[in-house]
Amino acid sequence: MGLHSGTNSQMAIIGGILIIAVADAFSDALGIHISEESEHQHTQKEVWQSTIAAFLTKLLFPLTFIVPLLVFELTTAIIVSVIWGFSVLGILSFGIAREQKVKPQGMIVEHLLIASVVVGLTHFIGDWISLVFG
Numbered sequence: 001m002g003l004h005s006g007t008n009s010q011m012a013i014i015g016g017i018l019i020i021a022v023a024d025a026f027s028d029a030l031g032i033h034i035s036e037e038s039e040h041q042h043t044q045k046e047v048w049q050s051t052i053a054a055f056l057t058k059l060l061f062p063l064t065f066i067v068p069l070l071v072f073e074l075t076t077a078i079i080v081s082v083i084w085g086f087s088v089l090g091i092l093s094f095g096i097a098r099e100q101k102v103k104p105q106g107m108i109v110e111h112l113l114i115a116s117v118v119v120g121l122t123h124f125i126g127d128w129i130s131l132v133f134g
Contacts, residue, residue: 002123007130021063033047033051094107
């Protein structure tokens with residue numbers, strides 16, 4: 001959202017998604033790796049399985065946000081991406097709530113509210129960056 005409001009450039013947004021996906025995937029996988037090793041409760045195989053799973057998940061999910069950018073006009077792609085992200089978050093929140101045996105509505109609303117704040121803040125930060133540096 002911030003890259004869109006800051007640049008209005010499809011190439012910048014795709015580049016940003018790719019860079020962030022790779023950097024975030026590596027950093028989170030490293031964090032999982034260190035955390036699993038420090039617990040001294042897992043085999044090396046289990047540590048590496050967790051590391052690879054974290055890396056692939058953190059890499060592949062953000063890449064799904066590129067698809068709307070390749071299929072739709074930029075503004076439509078941003079709307080589709082926000083809907084996609086909120087839908088996945090809602091589904092995951094529902095699953096977590098069911099697993100924890102709590103009412104899903106509260107957790108879903110909480111997570112979607114937090115996501116809305118993040119989307120709004122990144123939009124305004126992008127506007128500010130465009131104003132100051134554009």
